Amino acid sequence: MDQYSAEKGLAIFYPLIILLSFICTVCSTVLWNHWKYVLDLCPETNCGCFLYGRSTYSTYEGGHIAYCHFAAYGMVFPIIFSLIFGSYHVYRVCMGKGKPRTGTATVRQRSCEVVVVTTEAEMLYNEISPNYWKPATVVSCFMLLYMLVYSSIYTDGFETSCKQYRETVLKQIQGFGNIVPVIKGRLSCAAIFDFMDYLEKEIVTWDRRRYGRINSAACFYITLVGAWMIVFSWLIITVINIIQLRRSRALRV
Template sequence: MDQLGIEKRLTLSYLLCVILGAIASITTGVAWGHWYRTLDQCVGRNCSCIIYGKNTLSHFLGGNQAPCIWVTFGPLLYVFFCICLSCFHGYRVLFTTKSPRMRTTRSVVAKMEHGSSVQITAISQEDTSPLPRCFWITLSVFSSFFFAYALINFSIFLDGYYTTCNQYRRVLEKMLGIHGTALPVIHGRLMFYLNEY
């Protein structure tokens, strides 16, 4: 595959990562900001995080603030990385392929059967200037690192979400006074509604 096609795909992939990372950061930040005052009922420490919430005898408390800071502001690091690389590859795709020096022209003179000659000119496809192999290796290492970083960020968010959900089920059990065979129905319904929203 030509380098121009690869760089076009990389530009689109990095833009998609920027959009998804920004959405993840904004949505968790909005949810955290919305529930901040309601969940922060601890004395002497901040427990305002919506993930890793805890059920106590009197209140539903939020988790420590550190996971919310990590989940909210953590994606901004790889968003910045992806913005830089999408600008780099986007610039190369948009501006370096338009220059005539990137097109290779080859002329061949062909002789016809009846004695006349025809000049055939072939112009190769536009391509970006080749990047050194060390660039691609370094880019692969950084991309692998940020992929693992994003997976860790997502796993912390998912684990905190399920922990809060399980604790909230206990709150509903106490509030509704339900026991026995009705508990699995409530747990299933709560999980259904939480996954929808």
């Protein structure tokens, strides 16, 4: 993989990470703001988060608010680093030179004969300093691990809330008999969170009244898929940076 091809790949994946991070942030924030008063039923702590919810004897409580802070604001680092590196590579790919181009040259000989010569040559590409790839590789490795932690926490919190709300659904519909294995084993988490949208009682406060409902399952899954797509994108970026780091090893002084 030459440097021009590597930068073309980076110019695609960095903007993709920015877009996915923005979508994940919006969906997480919508979920958080929609459920933070309804699920905050803990007497001593703020537990209005949609992640890591738990079913109690009579209610369904949310997880600690710190999980929602991490879900909503955790995408700041991917956006910042992707914006910095992505702007650089997009500019170089769009403004740089690297494709073979055909040109003509006119040569006038002493006999006054004009000879037109057609040549095809590859324009010299303004290569990046070999020392650039080391910090870029370190940052991409860090962001890969960071997003792996983020996605794992979100996935675990999502599955925990889904499992716990299955118990709440059984209590609210007073299910027994064959309905129990259906609720616990057959229905998808999307269906369970549809129950949550329509069955969970809303606590309406005087300062912030909520009207209508949202599709909580859609927000959950969009954030979940987007987070793992960001992990995959950082993995590809890390591989590209490592290849270019090894390729430029002989040029570093």
